[in-house]
Amino acid sequence: MTAKLKPSFVLIDLDGTLIDSVPDLAYCVDEMMKQLDMPVRGQDAVRDWVGNGVQRLTERALINSVDGMPEQELMDKAYPIFLELYKDNNSQRSVVYEGVEDGLKWMQAQGYRLACVTNKAEAFTLPLLKAKGLHDYFEVIVSGDTCAKKKPDPMPLLHAADLLGESAENALMLGDSQSDVKAARAAGFNIFCMTYGYNHGEDIRDYNPDVVMDSFAELPNYLEAK
Numbered sequence: 001m002t003a004k005l006k007p008s009f010v011l012i013d014l015d016g017t018l019i020d021s022v023p024d025l026a027y028c029v030d031e032m033m034k035q036l037d038m039p040v041r042g043q044d045a046v047r048d049w050v051g052n053g054v055q056r057l058t059e060r061a062l063i064n065s066v067d068g069m070p071e072q073e074l075m076d077k078a079y080p081i082f083l084e085l086y087k088d089n090n091s092q093r094s095v096v097y098e099g100v101e102d103g104l105k106w107m108q109a110q111g112y113r114l115a116c117v118t119n120k121a122e123a124f125t126l127p128l129l130k131a132k133g134l135h136d137y138f139e140v141i142v143s144g145d146t147c148a149k150k151k152p153d154p155m156p157l158l159h160a161a162d163l164l165g166e167s168a169e170n171a172l173m174l175g176d177s178q179s180d181v182k183a184a185r186a187a188g189f190n191i192f193c194m195t196y197g198y199n200h201g202e203d204i205r206d207y208n209p210d211v212v213m214d215s216f217a218e219l220p221n222y223l224e225a226k
């Protein structure tokens with residue numbers, strides 16, 4: 001990409017983009033597995049399973065695979081255990097990526113309105129953003145259970161645009177996964193992706209985002225003041 005963009009507003013993904021939440025998610029997955037007398041999965045496996053919400057993460061942990069479904073009976077037993085654990089272990093092990101806070105401040109100083117759009121359920125999104133001091137950067141927060149559909153569907157992105165009262169045309173999404181790229185394309189947004197995030201073990205470059213960045217510190221290379 002050569003010319004700098006001047007998007008109408010900026011939507012930002014949470015897990016793998018703003019915050020490395022895998023340490024807490026993996027802790028909860030492994031504690032759940034122990035309670036079920038099943039083998040623990042570890043952070044490396046969990047990192048490849050994040051991005052489609054906590055229900056899908058629980059299903060993947062139970063079958064130890066990104067694809068497929070567990071027996072309903074096992075899921076019915078496991079999911080409430082995971083929810084209870086994640087309620088109490090939502091942020092203490094999670095870390096805001098380097099450069100993120102300065103990048104958020106920089107975008108605001110350029111005149112950009114910011115929204116967060118995540119597949120994480122609202123009961124976990126809001127406490128995590130608050131605990132990490134990021135909540136107040138966002139005018140709008142759309143969680144995984146805010147709309148009838150999650151990313152990769154464009155619905156949560158378009159809902160955020162609606163809540164901001166902004167046109168979806170020429171908006172920008174910052175994300176880390178193929179769900180972010182697909183949702184952004186379907187909504188007609190530009191999409192920049194972070195190399196450090198989670199994309200089910202695949203290189204995000206294979207999904208052709210407009211820009212691939214190693215840090216929010218690179219944003220001034222691609223955005224001009226509004």
Ligand SMILES: O=C(O)COP(=O)(O)O
Pocket residue numbers: 013014015016050051052053054117118119120121177
């Ligand atoms: O999988 C989740 O719970 C959330 O993932 P996201 O913040 O990257 O959308």
Ligand SMILES: [Mg+2]
Pocket residue numbers: 013014015016017051175176177197198
């Ligand atoms: Mg993500």
